[in-house]
Amino acid sequence: MALDAPEIRKIAHLARLGINADDIPEYSRNLSDILAFVEQLNAVDTAGVEPLAHPLEATQRLRADEVTEADNRENFQQVAPETESGLYLVPQVIE
């Protein structure tokens, strides 16, 4: 399976990942190599095999719906690029 330039651009868009136009041929080559390499998985008969998500097959723990964390907003927002009155700032979204 080879990924051509339009496909690379589409995947990059899905990932909201900026890539340089000059690098697209190399991504195309590298990614196609990787896909060719993982292609051998499709030759395996996995009929009746359940997918394994957790190696110990543990299930998600549940807890009571209670507040357990302290308010750390100020501390956490200190590392944000831009905040105001406790809010994260981004470019205007709605005109």
Place this chain on the structure above:
Amino acid sequence: MHQKTLVELSAGMLQGSFSSEELTRACLARISQYDGELNSFVTVVEAQALAAAKAADARIKAGNAGPLTGIPFAHKDIFCTRGVKTSCGSMMLDNFISPYDATVTEKLLEAGAVMVGKTNMDEFAMGSSNETSFYGAVKNPWDAARVPGGSSGGSAAAVAARLVPAGTGTDTGGSIRQPAALCGITGLKPTYGRVSRYGMIAFASSLDQGGTFTRTAADAAVMLGAMAGFDRRDSTSVDRPVDDYRRDLDVPLQGLKIGLPKEYFGEGLDAGVAAVIEAALTEYRKLGATIIDITLPHTHLSVPAYYVVAPAECSSNLSRFDGVRFGYRARDPKDLEDLYTRSRGEGFGDEVKRRILIGTYALSAGYYDAYYLQAQKVRRLIRDDFLQAFEQVDVIMGPTTPSVAFKLGEKADDPVSMYLSDIYTIAVNLAGLPAMSIPAGFSADLPVGLHITGNHFAEAKLLNVAHRFQQATDWHARSPQGFA
């Protein structure tokens, strides 16, 4: 002092032969003397380390010291450390001063260990050579023209060069064991869920596991004892008591059954490495072990399964880096989409981008079943191979890596060839098993690691098997010339 093991250093402090402050100053001096060449540290925290050392000395004097109290360690820069830059080897987090501590950080500091700095690593732990770091490659102390392995190459090089007695690492596909092998030290990856992932920056959440770099297995037992344990803040942490990892270190190996998978000794294995592993097995026979041929028939599928599962989980985990809440933000974004796209495009390096793209593709509509789901099914087959083998044997052995440390730049342009350098370590992560790499000898004057895998939660057995070998051999005591 720098040639002493962690256990010896702890004893020395308890006997009053030297203080933690003296020891910490000695480590800091070695770092400033040698690290310009090695590039193993991203950040050194001298003032904080000396303050922690003084506190440890007070604790020793007061008689409530534990086995890690006063021991300097190097902390992989993937673990969050409050008030200290936590970069994960990426430009994306070059400005990130963590507002909180990882559980592992908290536990080591509570045990009285002294963090001297944060170590260099492949960007977001994606790499097997340390060359993908934003801060430049780490050099192998045995040969500066060669890679230390990755992704935890900084911690491995720092321990191998005797800058510190111990270090932390994380292992998603071999990122502790492979650098431990290439740098000639002892590396331990515990069972998935044994060490908390809270505050450990996520790469592939179903595979990531924190662990240790030390010179000996006895030292690893002390480190793991402090780091392991249930943590409600990690949803996949396992609620199970922590063993006393030091208790069984000296148990004789008479009757130990070692499984030897024929798949690990085929094509692609360097002859020099194979000879060292053969000699190590002979040593184990002398110690009373029996070698049993086994088969892990799905071994050849582990690297391909990994390179679907790991990038898929990475693409999902790394979506949090969007230039809004923390980390790098692109200048003058023209709209929100531009803010996301350029912050990520400028903040991430090549290998990270490659894996995000592959993972996004594997999870995208129409491809999920063919790639991710199929890989997760193959993952079960790989795990079941191991579970079957462990009905027959106590541990499984083989080489940690197919060759000794390769040259810087040698595999940098060929991702698939780089991925294959993890061929013997990756299956263990897919199966969630604990495993170690210990020094077993040399090929072409470069260290070779013996890989030992145990059943789930058999860390104490692994450490025992490694310790007895280290009692009988001195490979772990060899240090690189120029750092003696």
